Amino acid sequence: MTIDRRSFLKLSGASLAGAFLGTKQTTPVWAARAHNGVAMLYDATKCIGCRACQNACKEWNGNPPEPDSIGLHDAPRELSADTWTLIQLAKPEGSNEWAFLKRQCMHCLHPACVSACPVSALHQTEYGAVVYEPKRCIGCRYCMVACPFGIPKFEWDEPLPYIRKCTFCIDRLEEGLEPACSEACPVGALTFGKRDSLIAEAEARIRNNPGRYVNHIYGKEELGGTSMLYLSPIPFEKLGLPTLSPEPVTRLSEVVATYGTPSLALSVASFLGGVYYWFTKREKELQAKEAIGQEEREVES
Numbered sequence: 001m002t003i004d005r006r007s008f009l010k011l012s013g014a015s016l017a018g019a020f021l022g023t024k025q026t027t028p029v030w031a032a033r034a035h036n037g038v039a040m041l042y043d044a045t046k047c048i049g050c051r052a053c054q055n056a057c058k059e060w061n062g063n064p065p066e067p068d069s070i071g072l073h074d075a076p077r078e079l080s081a082d083t084w085t086l087i088q089l090a091k092p093e094g095s096n097e098w099a100f101l102k103r104q105c106m107h108c109l110h111p112a113c114v115s116a117c118p119v120s121a122l123h124q125t126e127y128g129a130v131v132y133e134p135k136r137c138i139g140c141r142y143c144m145v146a147c148p149f150g151i152p153k154f155e156w157d158e159p160l161p162y163i164r165k166c167t168f169c170i171d172r173l174e175e176g177l178e179p180a181c182s183e184a185c186p187v188g189a190l191t192f193g194k195r196d197s198l199i200a201e202a203e204a205r206i207r208n209n210p211g212r213y214v215n216h217i218y219g220k221e222e223l224g225g226t227s228m229l230y231l232s233p234i235p236f237e238k239l240g241l242p243t244l245s246p247e248p249v250t251r252l253s254e255v256v257a258t259y260g261t262p263s264l265a266l267s268v269a270s271f272l273g274g275v276y277y278w279f280t281k282r283e284k285e286l287q288a289k290e291a292i293g294q295e296e297r298e299v300e301s
Helices: 005-021 029-034 052-061 112-116 142-146 180-184 195-208 251-300
Strands: 038-043 086-090 099-103 122-124 130-132 190-194 228-231
Touching: 038 195, 052 086, 052 180, 112 122, 112 142, 180 190, 190 195, 195 228
Parallel strands: 038 228
Antiparallel strands: 038 190, 086 099, 122 130
């Protein structure tokens, strides 16, 4: 059977469209698995701002102190490449309400950083922890742009910079230990355990102390859920956490990256290969005809 150029292009275009539109619209296995992973509950009503968790994080990960402008040994104001856990005082201007806030990677169940990374330098483990592989990183910093919480930080001062952030102490989790920060907390403001159990515990605290807490568990549903869960005595926007919808921001990119990309890439490769083959074959046919014509003209002359 022969096929002309127009028919070939039509069939190739149809195969490309079919590969993309036929993509399975399901949640990736790694995202579904994280719902059953571990989590950490931070109760802002219990935190005394001692920064024991912050210091434990630095000590365990070997991160250097960040002196401030007046010479305090370690007084970072924001998360950075060397500060992965930070305790901040949240006291809105003109308000008598205040509380401490623990900032760190949220280890989202549908992590935007993982979805945005074009080389899989970030991935989610079976525990739900989102970790970084520096050997894969190409320095594009898409993860920094994608993160709704502004967590990944770049080593701007290093000649060969990496992305740095909280790892949920994945090395400790693999040894059966809890993260260094929660282990160091002296007042029970941090609780580590299974995510579903912590949600049940947080709901019980709200139910038993309705005047103490905002009636909401931050991280239970935000962006499809996170592994960091928060209870607060003041509204979460005043605590310093962004107001987010339950819809994962990664839904479209998860579908494309997890299921669509391989089939689409294969179709594109097949299409381009077919085009190359058609043009190569066509060029050889024209050259053969030209050679025959040249021989006929030489015979006639």
